[in-house]
Amino acid sequence: MKPEESATTGADLLVKALIDEEVEVVFGYPGGAVLPIYDSIFKQNRLRHILVRHEQAAVHAAEGYARSTGKVGVVLVTSGPGATNAVTGLTDALMDSIPIVCLTGQVPTHLIGNDAFQEADTTGITRPCTKHNYLVKAVGDLARTVHEAFYVARSGRPGPVVIDLPKDVLMNKHDYVAPKKPVQHKSYRPQTKPDPKKIEQAVEMIAHAKRPIFYAGGGIINSGPKASKLLTQFVRMTGYPVTNTLMGLGAFPASDKQFLGMLGMHGTYEANLAMHGCDVMINIGARFDDRITGNLGKFSPGSKKIHVDIDPSSINKNVRVDLPIVGDATLVLEEMIKVWKAKQPKTDQKALKAWWAEIETWRARNCLAYKSEKGTIKPQYALERLYHHIKDKDHYITTEVGQHQMWAAQFLKFEQPNRWMTSGGLGTMGYGFPAAMGVQIAHPDALVIDVAGEASILMNIQELSTVAQYRLPVKIFILNNQYMGMVRQWQELLHGSRYSESYMESLPDFVKLAEAFGAKGLRCHEPEKLDDTIKEMIALKHPVVVDVIVDQKENCFPMIPSGAAHNDMLLGPDDKAQKPVSEEGMVLV
Amino acid sequence: MQELASSHTISVLVDNEPGILARVVGLFSGRGYNIESLTVAQTDAKENLSRITIVTSGTPMVIEQIKAQLDRLVPVHRVRDLTVEGPHIERELALVKVKSTGEKRVEALRLADVFRAKVIDAKTDSFVFEVTGNSDKVQTFVGLMETLGLVDVGRTGIVAMSRGAEQL
Ligand SMILES: Cc1cc2nc3c(=O)[nH]c(=O)nc-3n(C[C@H](O)[C@H](O)[C@H](O)COP(=O)(O)OP(=O)(O)OC[C@H]3O[C@@H](n4cnc5c(N)ncnc54)[C@H](O)[C@@H]3O)c2cc1C
Ligand SMILES: Cc1ncc(C[n+]2csc(CCOP(=O)(O)OP(=O)(O)O)c2C)c(N)n1
Ligand SMILES: [Mg+2]
Numbered sequence: 221m222k223p224e225e226s227a228t229t230g231a232d233l234l235v236k237a238l239i240d241e242e243v244e245v246v247f248g249y250p251g252g253a254v255l256p257i258y259d260s261i262f263k264q265n266r267l268r269h270i271l272v273r274h275e276q277a278a279v280h281a282a283e284g285y286a287r288s289t290g291k292v293g294v295v296l297v298t299s300g301p302g303a304t305n306a307v308t309g310l311t312d313a314l315m316d317s318i319p320i321v322c323l324t325g326q327v328p329t330h331l332i333g334n335d336a337f338q339e340a341d342t343t344g345i346t347r348p349c350t351k352h353n354y355l356v357k358a359v360g361d362l363a364r365t366v367h368e369a370f371y372v373a374r375s376g377r378p379g380p381v382v383i384d385l386p387k388d389v390l391m392n393k394h395d396y397v398a399p400k401k402p403v404q405h406k407s408y409r410p411q412t413k414p415d416p417k418k419i420e421q422a423v424e425m426i427a428h429a430k431r432p433i434f435y436a437g438g439g440i441i442n443s444g445p446k447a448s449k450l451l452t453q454f455v456r457m458t459g460y461p462v463t464n465t466l467m468g469l470g471a472f473p474a475s476d477k478q479f480l481g482m483l484g485m486h487g488t489y490e491a492n493l494a495m496h497g498c499d500v501m502i503n504i505g506a507r508f509d510d511r512i513t514g515n516l517g518k519f520s521p522g523s524k525k526i527h528v529d530i531d532p533s534s535i536n537k538n539v540r541v542d543l544p545i546v547g548d549a550t551l552v553l554e555e556m557i558k559v560w561k562a563k564q565p566k567t568d569q570k571a572l573k574a575w576w577a578e579i580e581t582w583r584a585r586n587c588l589a590y591k592s593e594k595g596t597i598k599p600q601y602a603l604e605r606l607y608h609h610i611k612d613k614d615h616y617i618t619t620e621v622g623q624h625q626m627w628a629a630q631f632l633k634f635e636q637p638n639r640w641m642t643s644g645g646l647g648t649m650g651y652g653f654p655a656a657m658g659v660q661i662a663h664p665d666a667l668v669i670d671v672a673g674e675a676s677i678l679m680n681i682q683e684l685s686t687v688a689q690y691r692l693p694v695k696i697f698i699l700n701n702q703y704m705g706m707v708r709q710w711q712e713l714l715h716g717s718r719y720s721e722s723y724m725e726s727l728p729d730f731v732k733l734a735e736a737f738g739a740k741g742l743r744c745h746e747p748e749k750l751d752d753t754i755k756e757m758i759a760l761k762h763p764v765v766v767d768v769i770v771d772q773k774e775n776c777f778p779m780i781p782s783g784a785a786h787n788d789m790l791l792g793p794d795d796k797a798q799k800p801v802s803e804e805g806m807v808l809v
Numbered sequence: 810m811q812e813l814a815s816s817h818t819i820s821v822l823v824d825n826e827p828g829i830l831a832r833v834v835g836l837f838s839g840r841g842y843n844i845e846s847l848t849v850a851q852t853d854a855k856e857n858l859s860r861i862t863i864v865t866s867g868t869p870m871v872i873e874q875i876k877a878q879l880d881r882l883v884p885v886h887r888v889r890d891l892t893v894e895g896p897h898i899e900r901e902l903a904l905v906k907v908k909s910t911g912e913k914r915v916e917a918l919r920l921a922d923v924f925r926a927k928v929i930d931a932k933t934d935s936f937v938f939e940v941t942g943n944s945d946k947v948q949t950f951v952g953l954m955e956t957l958g959l960v961d962v963g964r965t966g967i968v969a970m971s972r973g974a975e976q977l
Contacts, residue, residue, distance in 0.1 A: 343828060344828075344831070347831060347832060348835055348839050351883070352883040372883055405883075406824075406886070407823075407824060407883065407884055407885060408883045531877075531881065532880065533877035533878050533880075533881050536870060536873055536874070537874055540870065
């Protein structure tokens with residue numbers, strides 16, 4: 221066979237490469253520059269395309285798909301506005317370490333730089349919001365680039381990768397190059413195996429702790445479900461307390477007595493005080509984010525810190541640690557367990573007993589308690605009831621951003637990894653609904669619920685059309701407080717209750733809105749009817765929008781005000797800050 | 810405890826591909842790090858590698874972050890902090906144009922000789938000198954020329970290398 225005969229167009233090569241990377245679904249939106257790819261998709265039936273209604277939603281859907289399966293999420297958008305619309309999603313995926321490959325159309329190579337129709341400098345725009353990006357200038361580089369992009373997206377610390385594809389490259393012909401396994405990249409080689417000496421040192425430190433705490437984050441989820449199993453095993457072997465970040469929820473079973481709940485700005489009293497007072501902190505796959513540390517100068521002042529992370533740039537970025545360990549959480553935990561078993565260390569039972577006793581007094585404060593009011597649905601109550609009805613069902617939760625997100629983190633319990641998708645690092649309103657679509661595509665029979673705020677949901681509401689088209693039975697559970705509640709809470713705390721532009725005027729009728737899109741709409745005002753509404757929502761095999769009218773003025777507690785230390789938290793509405801928030805604190809977000 | 814900022818010379822070996830400089834510079838501007846000097850050119854045609862030399866300053870924690878962030882870029886092969894990894898040499902080249910006549914012209918030429926600067930262009934009323942050395946020497950030479958009719962200066966920025974046989 222002559223090479224011309226075997227040669228394939230760039231677009232066909234691309235589809236072949238995606239199939240070879242075991243891609244099953246692509247979330248996308250067409251346009252002029254990617255028409256050849258859409259033509260190739262049309263001519264085959266291995267690759268499924270989900271047509272979203274906005275490119276931002278395509279990326280969030282791919283994120284939900286990726287986070288709930290551990291696979292790479294794939295996005296396809298056109299040049300110019302298609303690519304720029306994807307930028308928020310890409311940034312979101314970068315901040316939360318989600319593996320994404322985003323294919324963007326581009327004007328033909330000979331027009332690049334000419335301000336051609338729908339031209340944007342996509343590699344320039346996305347350079348700071350991707351883990352890496354490529355502009356493919358010759359069809360001969362296409363297949364190899366796609367395989368490399370998947371490798372970069374999924375390995376090491378995962379993240380989004382953009383491949384910019386000029387239209388002529390998609391139409392030119394070339395032979396296909398199959399992926400090489402195992403991949404040996406010439407410069408990119410993330411370290412996954414930990415240094416054995418450091419594991420020994422870590423076990424030594426952990427064994428001698430008197431007031432230890434495990435602080436586990438999203439890196440455990442990134443590492444795969446085995447990491448959660450190993451974490452659980454190791455934590456139970458030691459008998460030590462454990463807390464999870466927002467991104468790490470599900471890494472350790474929430475119902476376990478050793479679990480102190482989430483830590484950080486809206487974390488539990490016991491988790492934050494244990495972090496503050498510990499003598500040995502074992503951070504695995506968490507990045508000392510500012511929502512966690514609060515005032516850095518006062519963060520866990522008396523502790524020796526071990527930090528396990530696959531990305532050396534996460535270590536010693538915000539907090540100086542005593543024992544850094546670069547490696548993949550699964551491999552590190554495996555080694556730690558091995559060494560622990562071999563050494564059979566005797567932990568200081570007396571000290572640990574005293575530590576747990578102290579923790580129990582903190583736990584007894586019952587920091588998540590809230591005051592019920594007759595006739596009003598408290599948002600916390602709504603989530604408690606929701607959890608009651610879903611806990612025995614195969615379920616996945618996504619959220620938007622705001623108070624409802626924090627309450628969801630506090631009141632829903634996660635027993636397994638990959639069940640909780642939320643926008644942590646970027647805090648992107650509009651994330652939850654498209655993410656839920658992606659989850660539902662990956663898990664067609666599961667119960668997938670987006671816990672939403674009435675403001676956030678409007679940011680990607682157009683996706684109701686997508687769920688209608690693909691009959692995705694996603695549930696949107698709106699905690700409607702008629703406010704950008706999180707904004708209102710900060711205005712109350714920091715700006716003398718001047719609620720500037722945080723009231724949601726002219727909200728749509730969410731029930732009618734749902735119906736307009738062919739979804740089902742439900743509304744609930746009364747606490748007594750809530751259970752029935754939730755049951756109805758679950759029973760419906762359609763997309764459902766539930767408008768739960770909740771208390772407008774409820775605030776999310778506990779809260780560590782900006783710039784304060786962990787032991788300076790507000791526990792409830794009657795708890796006034798000991799000092800007013802400092803000017804230093806005011807400038808923080 | 811407030812850590813003190815200090816200057817570091819960092820060598821970075823990268824794939825010589827489009828956009829690589831933008832990646833490195835974007836990293837510095839996006840994360841608010843200083844660039845005091847930056848040089849880049851292809852150094853290995855066979856492997857298509859470029860060597861970037863960056864002089865930056867920061868506290869030890871910031872310098873450690875800068876190195877980790879550079880190392881994280883996909884096309885980066887190696888990052889070496891020459892300042893902490895043992896003795897090294899730094900050189901810079903400058904082209905210095907001086908316009909003067911009479912006594913000043915003679916003095917410029919005499920100083921050029923002292924600094925081992927070469928005359929690479931001469932007209933009856935001007936010189937272009939080429940001077941190499943560490944940055945202090947280059948700076949001193951340029952400073953001296955200011956009173957002697959300095960017109961233009963072009964500096965390469967610093968290139969640096971460790972002493973001894975070891976490869977980057
Ligand atoms: C309104 C709002 C309020 C918030 N309040 C809180 C709060 O109260 N508490 C809270 O916890 N968060 C809160 N967040 C989220 C917060 O902003 C951060 O996103 C979150 O704390 C970061 O989680 P993480 O430290 O687990 O890191 P992630 O962002 O999940 O990062 C994972 C880390 O693990 C590493 N890693 C990746 N893969 C591996 C692997 N295989 N092995 C080892 N390491 C790996 C990565 O390099 C990275 O350092 C809030 C967000 C919003 C929007
Ligand atoms: C895209 C985007 N714009 C602005 C913000 C700032 N912000 C954070 S929470 C919030 C209010 C969210 O309101 P709602 O969705 O009703 O949730 P609630 O806090 O009321 O539960 C805003 C505006 C954001 N996080 N994302
Ligand atoms: Mg609201």
